[in-house]
Amino acid sequence: MKRGVLPPLVALAMLVATVPALAYLKLGTRIGSTTANLRWTNQPVRYFITDRGTTGVTSQQFQNAITASFAVWDAVEDADLSVNLTGLTQANPTTGDSMTVLGYQNRPDLDRVLGATNFIIDTTTGEILESDIFFNSSFPWSTDPAGVTGRHDVESIAVHEIGHLLGLGHSALGETEMIAGGRRVLGAESVMFPIAFAAGSIHDRTLKEDDIAGITDIYPSMQSRRTRGSISGKVTKDGAGVLGAHVVAFNTRTGAMVGGFSLNNDGGFTIAGLEPGTYTLRTEPLDDADVSSFFDSSLNIDVNFGVRFHDRVVVVAPGSGTRDVEVKVTPK
Amino acid sequence: MALRALVLSVICLLPSVLRATVLLPAEFREVVNGSDIIAYGRVIETRVEWSDDRKNVDTLVTFQVGTYLKGGPGDTLVFKVPGGTIGRFRNVLVGAPQFSSGDEAVLFLNSRGREFPSVFGLNQGVFRVSIDGDTRRRMVMPPLLARGDTPEVVVRGAASRRSLPLETFGAQVQTVLRENARGVR
Numbered sequence: 001m002k003r004g005v006l007p008p009l010v011a012l013a014m015l016v017a018t019v020p021a022l023a024y025l026k027l028g029t030r031i032g033s034t035t036a037n038l039r040w041t042n043q044p045v046r047y048f049i050t051d052r053g054t055t056g057v058t059s060q061q062f063q064n065a066i067t068a069s070f071a072v073w074d075a076v077e078d079a080d081l082s083v084n085l086t087g088l089t090q091a092n093p094t095t096g097d098s099m100t101v102l103g104y105q106n107r108p109d110l111d112r113v114l115g116a117t118n119f120i121i122d123t124t125t126g127e128i129l130e131s132d133i134f135f136n137s138s139f140p141w142s143t144d145p146a147g148v149t150g151r152h153d154v155e156s157i158a159v160h161e162i163g164h165l166l167g168l169g170h171s172a173l174g175e176t177e178m179i180a181g182g183r184r185v186l187g188a189e190s191v192m193f194p195i196a197f198a199a200g201s202i203h204d205r206t207l208k209e210d211d212i213a214g215i216t217d218i219y220p221s222m223q224s225r226r227t228r229g230s231i232s233g234k235v236t237k238d239g240a241g242v243l244g245a246h247v248v249a250f251n252t253r254t255g256a257m258v259g260g261f262s263l264n265n266d267g268g269f270t271i272a273g274l275e276p277g278t279y280t281l282r283t284e285p286l287d288d289a290d291v292s293s294f295f296d297s298s299l300n301i302d303v304n305f306g307v308r309f310h311d312r313v314v315v316v317a318p319g320s321g322t323r324d325v326e327v328k329v330t331p332k
Numbered sequence: 333m334a335l336r337a338l339v340l341s342v343i344c345l346l347p348s349v350l351r352a353t354v355l356l357p358a359e360f361r362e363v364v365n366g367s368d369i370i371a372y373g374r375v376i377e378t379r380v381e382w383s384d385d386r387k388n389v390d391t392l393v394t395f396q397v398g399t400y401l402k403g404g405p406g407d408t409l410v411f412k413v414p415g416g417t418i419g420r421f422r423n424v425l426v427g428a429p430q431f432s433s434g435d436e437a438v439l440f441l442n443s444r445g446r447e448f449p450s451v452f453g454l455n456q457g458v459f460r461v462s463i464d465g466d467t468r469r470r471m472v473m474p475p476l477l478a479r480g481d482t483p484e485v486v487v488r489g490a491a492s493r494r495s496l497p498l499e500t501f502g503a504q505v506q507t508v509l510r511e512n513a514r515g516v517r
Contacts, residue, residue, distance in 0.1 A: 094388070109446070109450065110454065111453070112356045112357075112358065112453040112454055112456070113454055114356065175485065175486070176357070176485075176486045177483045177484060177485045177486060178359060178476055178477065178478040178479075178483065178484045178486060179359075179478055179481075179483045179484075180359075180478050180480065180481050182357065182358065182359045182362070182478075183357040183358070183359055183476060183486070184483075186485070195356075195357050196356055246488070284488040284489045285488060285489050285493075286488070287473065287488055287489065287493040288476065288486045288488055288493065293455060296430070303473070303493075304494075304495070305489070306489045306491070307488065307489035332489070332491050332493070332494055
């Protein structure tokens with residue numbers, strides 16, 4: 001088929017174009033005039049692994065690391081989720097072949113991208129039909145249990161990318177510093193933080209409470225509906241809603257943090273999947289990152305305000321939501 | 333069954349619609365020095381194309397340049413970003429910038445011998461320009477710059493993280509370029 005010659009069905013599809021949207025914690029896709037969370041409705045999630053390693057990582061080591069990374073998510077007790085390794089394949093990831101494939105690809109053009117996740121979605125239903133993850137073999141990799149200095153840990157990156165594959169977006173729960181020659185991650189309270197730790201770190205092999213809350217929110221089990229709760233409200237500035245404010249719920253007993261964003265022009269936010277307890281809320285602008293790592297570029301994200309702590313402790317009860325919390329921020 | 337076969341036949345011809353990434357971050361001097369082209373201007377057209385192997389979709393963005401800070405191929409330039417919308421499917425690389433006609437930005441691009449340049453570091457080479465509601469001045473978010481050898485924590489919400497006038501941002505870029513020419517780290 002020549003380039004530019006679209007089959008009639010595709011041409012017809014163009015007439016009913018819909019737009020996927022992104023939201024903090026949960027990826028979304030637009031169906032008509034509504035936005036639906038991106039999630040696997042048919043389980044177990046079946047995946048293939050490309051039967052090919054790369055320099056420093058054998059095919060078997062790669063398979064073991066990927067299987068272990070899926071198991072990390074599968075082990076979340078409060079999430080109703082199951083995954084299944086269907087088999088090995090010679091197919092590459094990122095090809096539209098109706099198979100969910102994870103494997104290496106050499107992408108020197110994506111010179112600062114360690115890995116990436118694709119989806120194919122039926123936008124009339126929001127169903128995920130396929131998702132692929134590639135690991136950029138332009139970088140040095142390792143599967144060593146303790147990590148290897150100078151080599152990126154397959155399992156850490158895989159846990160992050162599989163989080164996307166399951167429907168999670170990026171988290172902003174991370175702190176960085178500037179040093180001569182670069183920006184360094186000091187700490188992250190979520191494996192879904194989009195900036196990588198230094199090569200050799202195995203930090204992201206383990207889920208944090210933010211990740212667990214997110215996956216539980218997408219795939220709630222019957223038990224989690226009874227045992228976990230939520231906080232919702234709005235962020236305002238001079239009486240108007242703030243779009244894109246990062247709201248962090250801090251559990252005063254455990255110290256765990258779970259983040260969310262105000263996602264509409266009214267400044268409305270919801271942080272779900274929370275363990276019961278008392279929380280303090282911190283609201284901050286996303287003024288240290290390209291917002292397109294988190295949001296659709298067309299959104300007018302407000303970053304002109306200072307950090308604000310909510311003046312009251314918020315109580316989350318099992319199986320219920322605390323609503324109408326209003327955080328008032330002021331311009332810088 | 334027929335419907336499913338129909339859907340799958342489309343899927344086989346269409347690219348993925350969402351992608352997500354883990355990035356290695358660059359300091360601003362690296363962004364400046366690693367770019368072949370640095371330009372302020374406005375997007376005047378976007379066009380979606382299949383990749384050569386027809387397994388991906390890219391968007392070609394035509395940019396009308398107001399000022400070149402580095403390089404300078406002409407009054408307009410065309411660069412490529414991953415993803416785009418074809419039919420009811422949209423190919424998105426999460427973290428990759430998206431552009432619409434009328435968008436203003438300072439762009440840091442590199443070509444590396446490719447037909448079309450691309451944005452430095454996926455999204456790290458885009459500084460969008462907005463109009464201040466009160467002063468009507470063109471403003472840009474400040475870059476993340478290391479100051480000497482002392483580590484400095486990036487603090488969200490800090491007063492120093494205010495938007496800069498476009499001219500001030502341009503002057504910062506020129507300073508880095510001059511430092512680089514003198515061999516200053």
